[in-house]
Amino acid sequence: MVFSSLLFMFRFLPLVFILYYVLPAKCRNIILFLFSLFFYAWGEPVYVFLMLCSITVDYKIGKIINKMLQNGRRRAARNFLLVSVIYNLSVLGFFKYADFLIGTVNHIFGLSIPLTNLPLPIGISFFTFQTMSYTIDVYRQVTQAQTSWLDYGTYVSMFPQLIAGPIVQYKTIARQLRERTETSDDFVEGIHRFLVGLGKKVLLANNIGVLWDTISAMPVQNLPAATAWLGAIAYTFQIYFDFSGYSDMAIGLGRMFGFRFLENFQYPYTAKSITEFWRRWHISLSSWFREYVYIPLGGNRRGTARQIRNIAVVWILTGIWHGASWNFVAWGVYYGVLLILEKFVLRGFLEKLPRPLRVCYTLFFVVMGWVLFAFDDLGAGITYFTAMFGAGGFADQTTIYLLYNYAVLLAVLIFGSTQLPKKAAVWGMEKLRAQSWIFLFLRLAFYALVFLLSVAYLVDASYNPFLYFRF
């Protein structure tokens, strides 16, 4: 199930609200747990058992590690941690990467080992990373082992963050699982985040996605450069508003049930360097890799050569995490190289440039990166690059047609990628401090507009794709 659907908003959510808030407080976790299983099972009735299995394995291992550490058997605890990590990576490897590996082996050795052709369990990349963060942190004694299977299951399966993140680390919500208070402030903030996210996904991402689909379906050999760039920019906006909109909805829903998840996006397209971009984009993923891969490998504390190796490892893994195909590996390597260059070569030079130039520099490489990302077939991505650099002429009548059709939307997207909307809201609130009712009215009008338009677009759901099922 996805949030941006009539089913979620008008069947699932009302039912959760009623049961969660009407039944006694001690039932809250079990309600969340059961509804989360239902949420997961809606599209994947069978794989829900895989998730239950992961929950049980890591819950048990967490308990065992804890007990061994208490008995001073650190070595044994470490072995159990290894079991947990191997289990999680095997599940992920089997369901997500088996066919990719088989395909590659077949290709290299000219074999024909049959593919498994299993569909990817939704959200597997997210929940395996979450369960790993748990056992690793228990081993590191950063967090207590969970003593209730139900609470742990609630953490792993919690529907707001189940299928597209953010990757919530266990330690950040360990306490909230036991004791949390749902306040009206939280609920209002939750509504705000949910509606903003809904609008970003349904009104902005889906619509600009139509432009990308239109352009990427055109024959690439005579695609003029201006159209190719328009397409790449459209995809750049689509992926940001889709993903960050989904994160907003997740964070908002979490708030409605008293959970506080960490932010996942911080205006990434205003970044002044690639390094900064990755501090603002999919923050929960980059923090995960930093905390559980980069730093354990030694980070930057063991000399430049080691640091470069560590960056390379992290970025190849980041690439492959996004999907099982070569373009994602290339995409990861691309960022690894850029980050290493920035860190060791370009840093001084970049800092002298004026701010707008630095933003342009960053966006240029980000847009090129998304082109690599967008085409599963690496060759098709490269052909698209040639179109961007003029292999199919500069522009034609369709370029102009598309430009003026999407001018308003593009303006909204540019505005929406910056901090301006937030600043405008804060400014308005200050101005209307004395007449807070007017501000309330404006706020409700904005919510109503976003809600009604989103429902209208969902009912006419000729187009409501979901980009993150493959992660």
Add this chain to the structure above:
Amino acid sequence: MKKTQNYMIITFFLLCIFGFSAASLCKPDTVFSEEENRELAQMPKLSLDDIVSGEFSKDYDAYLSDQFVFRNQWIGVKTEAERLAGKQEVNDIYFAKDDYLIEKHTGTFTDPQAAANLVYLRSFVEEQTARLGEGHVMALIAPNALCVLEDKLPAFADAREENAYLDQIRAALPAGSFVDVRDVLAEHKEEYLYYRTDHHWTTLGAWYAYETWAKALQAENAQDGSAPDSQADGGGTWYTPREMYQQETLTTEFYGTVEAKVNCETPADTIQAWIPLTEVSYTVSFNHDTQNVKDTLYDESFLKKRDKYAVFFGGNQPLTEIRTQAKTGRRLLVIKDSYANCFVPFAVQDMEQISMIDMRYFNERLSEYIAGNDFTDVLFLYNAAGFAEDVSLAKLAL
């Protein structure tokens, strides 16, 4: 005061969520949508197999969307929002000049199906020509509004693909067997040739095409001496000319299929029937049903329904057989889609027998049907987009 405001926002949000939930639960299900001209999804049956396979979830999602309260109004709201944002098209429909809504047919003409259908058509035309002789088998692939009304499209919109596809058909078919009506329609493009809200041509559009075909038939047949005779009164045409028809307005409140896709405020269309001043008598029967022989081409009950274009022959029938007293010695087979429905009434005046076959619904073997009838002429009549997309044309070879 913060608390009061909080509760107002929360109340507003919960009212939205619960209000529409309750309304959509209470609304009785609709079986058929006249606007969209299709059956709406119904509550799927619960079965263990469907739940495990995920089929149930899929069906339920479709059911919820199809049956949602105020469905048509929501679609209208979306259309208005798109137009306000400066979009010249919604759901692949152009908002063209003079209140025309014109289908875009994105990708239709470059799809592999379009190329495959071209091959099916060529072998069908060649095979029938071998049987009936040159000039007796023709294909009239009507251009869509997109192609003829290009001037009305939004600035810089590109509609060249359809034209290119029609050129391909022309080149692929044996010389003289493609009836190209693009020029004659372009000549009259300021007239009311296409409905503004529907994907069909008007009776006037069909007339220009009919006249072009009838002339082609005359010219081609003149060579083998089997030309349909000119009328006895001398100098006239072999077919009933335009002056011999009286135009009758059937309705001025027609909203067609294209309008249904965008649900926006737009003026309605007018449907006309051309009634001959001196009508030959004829009988019409559908699908071998000899019990229900009719003496009219029109089913006026459809004028009270949404799908008013179905007033011609009551919509698409697998097989329509017409026998007339025209005494011209011409017996015509029409392989057709719905563009023929307002075209064939003209032929009724000029043919002794007409069989119309809609390959999409016709389940007999075509060759057997042809063998059992003594046709003198064959006309393959489709609209270009419908032809390019049709998935039943492999049956032409059966």
